[in-house]
Amino acid sequence: MVRAEILIWVSCMLIASINVVEAVGVNWGTMMSHPMLPYTVVNMLKANGIKKVKLFDADSWTVSALAGTGIEVMLAIPNDQLNHFSRHYDNAKHWVKKNVTKHLYNGGVDIKYVAVGNEPFLTSYNGTFLKPTLPALKNIQKALDAAGYGDKIKATIPLNADVYSSASDKPSDGNFRKDIRDLMTEIVQFLHSNNAPFVVNIYPFLSLYGNPDFPVEFAFFNGGSKPTIDKGIQYTNVFDANYDTLVWSLKKAGVPDMKIIVGEIGWPTDGDKNANVQFAQKFYDGFMKKMASNKGTPLRPGHMEVYLFGLIDENMKSIAPGDFERHWGIFEYDGKPKFTMDFTGDGHDKLMVAAKGVQYLPSQWCVFKESKNMSLVPANVNYACSLSDCSSLGYGSSCNNLDVNGNISFAFNMYFQMQSQDVEACDFQGLAEITTKNASVGTCLFPVQIVSAGERIRSVAGVNTVAVLLMIVLVLL
Numbered sequence: 001m002v003r004a005e006i007l008i009w010v011s012c013m014l015i016a017s018i019n020v021v022e023a024v025g026v027n028w029g030t031m032m033s034h035p036m037l038p039y040t041v042v043n044m045l046k047a048n049g050i051k052k053v054k055l056f057d058a059d060s061w062t063v064s065a066l067a068g069t070g071i072e073v074m075l076a077i078p079n080d081q082l083n084h085f086s087r088h089y090d091n092a093k094h095w096v097k098k099n100v101t102k103h104l105y106n107g108g109v110d111i112k113y114v115a116v117g118n119e120p121f122l123t124s125y126n127g128t129f130l131k132p133t134l135p136a137l138k139n140i141q142k143a144l145d146a147a148g149y150g151d152k153i154k155a156t157i158p159l160n161a162d163v164y165s166s167a168s169d170k171p172s173d174g175n176f177r178k179d180i181r182d183l184m185t186e187i188v189q190f191l192h193s194n195n196a197p198f199v200v201n202i203y204p205f206l207s208l209y210g211n212p213d214f215p216v217e218f219a220f221f222n223g224g225s226k227p228t229i230d231k232g233i234q235y236t237n238v239f240d241a242n243y244d245t246l247v248w249s250l251k252k253a254g255v256p257d258m259k260i261i262v263g264e265i266g267w268p269t270d271g272d273k274n275a276n277v278q279f280a281q282k283f284y285d286g287f288m289k290k291m292a293s294n295k296g297t298p299l300r301p302g303h304m305e306v307y308l309f310g311l312i313d314e315n316m317k318s319i320a321p322g323d324f325e326r327h328w329g330i331f332e333y334d335g336k337p338k339f340t341m342d343f344t345g346d347g348h349d350k351l352m353v354a355a356k357g358v359q360y361l362p363s364q365w366c367v368f369k370e371s372k373n374m375s376l377v378p379a380n381v382n383y384a385c386s387l388s389d390c391s392s393l394g395y396g397s398s399c400n401n402l403d404v405n406g407n408i409s410f411a412f413n414m415y416f417q418m419q420s421q422d423v424e425a426c427d428f429q430g431l432a433e434i435t436t437k438n439a440s441v442g443t444c445l446f447p448v449q450i451v452s453a454g455e456r457i458r459s460v461a462g463v464n465t466v467a468v469l470l471m472i473v474l475v476l477l
């Protein structure tokens, strides 16, 4: 009797944890100067039990690495290709053949979705992608249908939560943005008729970042801030309120039961006063607990499908929106986990499994050589920062407390590492020198770069060429 109960309890726990892990996917972006090998990243996903990934393109090396893993994949078409696919159906057909069908052999890649564009209606794009997006979506879905995969693979458009808003702080006043309301209505009805989901990116961090009066606790999931009351429903966090604003907007567009996927959600760890490991951990702890409870939101209780943003820090992302853009990873650039993550939601925080087999460049740094004449410094620091990543130096960031010399060294080192430690990249008109003494200062990390995937492949290819030449020489002898 007791044993049976334990058995039932254990299997319930197992089912609960499996559910969470399967519902939570990750975004795998690759805008970094030194990416790990796709195969290394895929093994890291597997080691952490991550079962879904969302990509930002259809890079064949990356997609092939996912074959046979059972990991569900969302491929993507970048915004700058939307015109190409909106213009001719044949372009879409060709893309599906080369980038989808190719991977769908027995034991191949489990492709579930194709993202057509990425947040194409951001107001900062000034309407550039308003015209081509829907025609591109239709052409891609038509091509998927024609290839015989229409039931299994759905085309959709990941959209930023700025495509809708509420006239008040109440979700029930929500609707799609006025300038795109007709277009959004057409899009959601097309998606709905095709059984495709609405994919939305929701960022509590940005609510806090963009509004100095925003109540901090409302960005998290622990309660502790004044709830918003809407038609008798209490909203205790901005995520639920935002999500339900979308639910209301969909209702008003005539598709009240449309499936919603959260395409991106996460918290950055550097580059702003609210972007740090403590806050990120607090956010993910609360969010994972919510996912584990299958509570959903007040208007959509139950199971929810989400993709965390993002998997790995990306040092080449644009920092136009803010320095935090390069620090969204739940893993560092070298595949080390940043914090514990509770993928079961039952309070069992575990450090995630780091990437294995990552190769580092030599343990050396490029630093400022003290100089009496500082007149050349500003131009050299600007040069270094503009071509590398100084996003950890700003106010509230991990390296903001460096002294003047430390600042200069940080910039020089970032450039040197990003140039794969090329000796000539550590000169700066004679202001810099290479050292083997770890230049990190307190919590400010002066990183040593890793050998990037491209370089590793080139060096292996080089070795192979030498081997082949040797063989030929031996045979000739």
Ligand SMILES: *[C@@H]1O[C@H](CO)[C@@H](O)[C@H](O)[C@H]1NC(C)=O
Pocket: 057, 058, 059, 076, 077, 078, 094, 095, 098, 099
């Ligand atoms: C496949 O997708 C990639 C990335 O979007 C793109 O560069 C490539 O041109 C596509 N291949 C074809 C044949 O369209």
Ligand SMILES: *[C@@H]1O[C@H](CO)[C@@H](O)[C@H](O)[C@H]1NC(C)=O
Pocket: 124, 125, 126, 128
């Ligand atoms: C949008 O317009 C603004 C202001 O005119 C301009 O600064 C920005 O570069 C434009 N962005 C794009 C993507 O065209």
Ligand SMILES: *[C@@H]1O[C@H](CO)[C@@H](O)[C@H](O)[C@H]1NC(C)=O
Pocket: 373, 374, 375, 376
């Ligand atoms: C500092 O260096 C600059 C550029 O080499 C030079 O023009 C300037 O005269 C120097 N200043 C002093 C005080 O040596």
Ligand SMILES: *[C@@H]1O[C@H](CO)[C@@H](O)[C@H](O)[C@H]1NC(C)=O
Pocket: 393, 394, 395, 400, 402, 403, 404, 407
């Ligand atoms: C270091 O650089 C950062 C970013 O440019 C700046 O905010 C900070 O004031 C600098 N610190 C010193 C001591 O110059």
Ligand SMILES: *[C@@H]1O[C@H](CO)[C@@H](O)[C@H](O)[C@H]1NC(C)=O
Pocket: 363, 438, 439, 440, 442, 445, 448
């Ligand atoms: C340099 O020191 C930092 C901080 O102590 C440490 O995290 C990092 O691993 C060290 N780097 C190397 C290459 O030893």
